[in-house]
Amino acid sequence: MQTSSSPIAYAPLLGRVFVADSNPKHLAIVTQILRENGCDEVVEATDDTVAERLLKTQSLDVAVIDIKMPGGMQLLRTAIRLTPPLPVVIFTSYTSVKQAVQAMRLGAVDYVIKPVDANDLLTAVHRALERKRVFDPVSARQMEEKTGFGELLGTSRAMQAVFDQIRRAAPFKSTVLITGESGTGKELVASAVHSLSAVSNGPFVAINCSALPIELAESELFGHEKGSFTGATQDQQGLFEAAHDGTLFLDEIGDLEMQGQTKLLRVLEEQKVRRLGATQLIDVNVRVVAASNANLTTAVKMGQFREDLYYRLNVIHIPVPSLKDRKSDIPLLVRVFAERFAEQNGIAPIEIADRCLDRMAEYDWPGNVRELKNAVERLVIYAADSNAAISEQDIESILPIAPANNSESQQPDFVPRRLDEVEREMILDTLMHTGGNRTQGAAILGISLRTLQRKLIQYGVPPQKI
Known part of the structure; x- marks a missing residue:
């Protein structure tokens, strides 16, 4: 043994x-x-x-x-x-x-x-x-209750780490910076932080900073007085005031223009806002959560983001993994989304075979959970329209991956190979893909680093080979 x-x-x-x-x-x-x-x-x-x-x-x-x-x-x-x-x-x-x-x-x-x-x-x-x-044949709704965190779902270690960080961050008023690719669910993370916080009964106000016109960004965030600029026909409270005793979520914070960054830093420090055209300061009690899909440290080095604001926002950091880094969650997400869409549209639950889920897990999902969710919605529509279970052909029609070729005339001749030969080749191909990074290679292969090292020795792979 x-x-x-x-x-x-x-x-x-x-x-x-x-x-x-x-x-x-x-x-x-x-x-x-x-x-x-x-x-x-x-x-x-x-x-x-x-x-x-x-x-x-x-x-x-x-x-x-x-x-x-x-x-x-x-x-x-x-x-x-x-x-x-x-x-x-x-x-x-x-x-x-x-x-x-x-x-x-x-x-x-x-x-x-x-x-x-x-x-x-x-x-x-x-x-x-x-x-x-x-x-297991439990409903997706039961599964969602067991493996979810609000609207966030996942049983992978990567998502369990996110859930743990949410629980740790929620009780405090400290600012939170959420980072991750587009479509990973950064706003859902912010909402979960709010729901577990002391201000959960207060408002949760979200704004995408990239959608704010430069000339209106300050007015939207801090408010304005009547007559403070052309078109200001009445007093208007800003988002900080709207989020009083609650949480303000600033998505894509890296796109906020520099003058707005300066005023935001002052509000975070003082917990007071001054509307455009006003002389009086207004006290606000707001928990700020920001998010970005850009590398803010690079933006700071390039002079595109204030360094002091970055440190003020990055008190608690919650990185959200991309879907390609938690592929074990894909079957769960597909089942939950499929049942949810079927219920919303008043149709019977959709059957999805294991092999179809395996095909979906082959794709890297550059659009992350948002892309997966939209794909599942299309699959549900296809299945409902044909009154049939989701097939591999349905999967192939929505994913830009090479379809399985079932034509005998195009199948390569079968070449008998030993299982250890196939495993050795797979390991070498994976390490070639990772540039020789064994830790990353072990994660892709679903084995421990120690097991990967043992197999490299077992198969006589010299270090210079990779």
């Missing part, structure tokens, strides 16, 4: 894991690894007949099956035919590559090569639990 010399810290394995292995010694070691990492309960079997009965009668979350044991392949078939299908991780070895490939084609979620590495086992079981959580 092989175990890692320096195990990676994993979240507790919350679920019942079934382990079937005809080798009692190996079974005991695997069970120990699972229990030491917080597994709720491990259900064991060394006999295929007992294992078959347990699969059919026990409430389980994941099955780990040695396909080399007598009846191992049949146990896999039993597990994936359950309703709902039970995610399966298989044990295999380099001498049983053909069986491993067959098992993956049948529907196994992942495989672990013997002798088992603890980190590989835990990574595979976590991945299987994630699939169980996402594809």
